[in-house]
Amino acid sequence: MQPNAGRQSPIEVVVVVLPESSIMSLASVLDPMRAANRVTGRQVFRWRLLSGDGQAVMLTCGVPIAVDGRFSLPLGGDLLLVIGGFNLHRHVGNRFVATLQECARHFDIVAGIESGCWLLGRSGLLNGRKATAHWEELEDFNQAFPGLTVLGDRFVTDGKYWTSGGASPTFDMMLHLITERLGPAVALDVASIFVYDQMHSPTDIQPFVSLGRIEARDPELAAAIRLMERTLERPMTVAALARRLSISQRKLELLFARGLSTSPGAYYLRLRLQVAHRLVRDSGIPMRDIALRCGFDSLSAFSRAYSREYQSSPLKMRSANRAESPAAESGGMRAQSRR
Known part of the structure; x- marks a missing residue:
């Protein structure tokens, strides 16, 4: 056109x-x-x-x-x-x-x-x-x-x-x-x-995490986060992440400590749990499937990690959210319930 x-x-x-x-x-x-x-x-x-x-x-x-x-x-x-x-x-x-x-x-x-x-x-x-x-x-x-x-x-x-x-x-x-x-x-x-200085093309991929200026300021940290996003279902060890990124494990740890004030392992787990939290609240997907989708090899391990992060079990969280906003019969998460 x-x-x-x-x-x-x-x-x-x-x-x-x-x-x-x-x-x-x-x-x-x-x-x-x-x-x-x-x-x-x-x-x-x-x-x-x-x-x-x-x-x-x-x-x-x-x-x-x-x-x-x-x-x-x-x-x-x-x-x-x-x-x-x-x-x-x-x-x-x-x-x-x-x-x-x-x-x-x-x-x-x-x-x-x-x-x-x-x-x-x-x-x-x-x-x-x-x-x-x-x-x-x-x-x-x-x-x-x-x-x-x-x-x-x-x-x-x-x-x-x-x-x-x-x-x-x-x-x-x-x-x-x-x-x-x-x-x-x-x-x-x-x-x-609008001081919008990063115009995107249609084919740019939607990120899970909006990194903003981190990608320009600290591209190695941004690359690590993007790799974590791509491997949520099969999370890697910190050592394996470092090898994939062609940097030392010590450097990877320093990148996260300096840029995000946390460790790569803690950030990785938090990212997986955030995705799980959205699925628990905003979908009807069975808990076991959510656990697998977010890289937990057992339902009990998922439930323990989730409860530590959100002070509630996944089942209790879903029940409480449904009481606030009854789920739809079918359709996407946003179509079903409000976060």
Whole structure:
């Protein structure tokens, strides 16, 4: 798609936001468009906010967002973005999905953001295509929609259907859109307004840990953390990590002590337990499977380590979380329950 800086009519955007969505994901959609209007000195984007019932939407942070109307037919435009968060089963029914299926025919681009990816998958719009979701639920997303090619990329564009795995990747996706529609100079100006100095390509992999400037300041420490991320199911000894990284074990220990005030073994265990904690709270995956997925060779070893970290057994934690937020019958973690 060639930049169309000469286009005079605004790019018409419809943003559908569901309750229990992230304010950061919403801002990552709206603010790049606002900034593009500002730097170009004209209204290059014009958008409407809609909700499933036409009422204000309460986000996860407790902030209500006013909308311009209800997501209903007829509807068309250039770009349709669907932002979803937790507990989709509470907020989306068959009518919403049918509306999405019909509306998609009348937009040039249709994008699913965070749990919005699940809605595009459920609607059948992504069948036979490449797509992504938030890194926490990539495996579940892949199992739920076997007709898709699920990638761990920050965002994925496959024809008119785009998917994004989180707030920061959504900002990258919007910069990508601005580059396509308005040219790279405008995209750079927009990124500069937000002091966003690390524009990502679609195929950059979603990290478990957002390292920020650590990668530039201490690349060896960053490489160690990335290696830990890739080996959660089969954790390595500290000595084996050091050998894979071609450094001494002593140097690896110094890197973690200096950069994170902890040991590599303690950080590795904490990373595995953090992933396990999300699975315990936000999924219905059996505890034994969670233990294996996070590198514990027995359920008892997992339970002991988890209880030391969170002062509660995994089963008690799951029961308490379900009492606060009843689980959905199926779907991804973000679609099921709120963290």
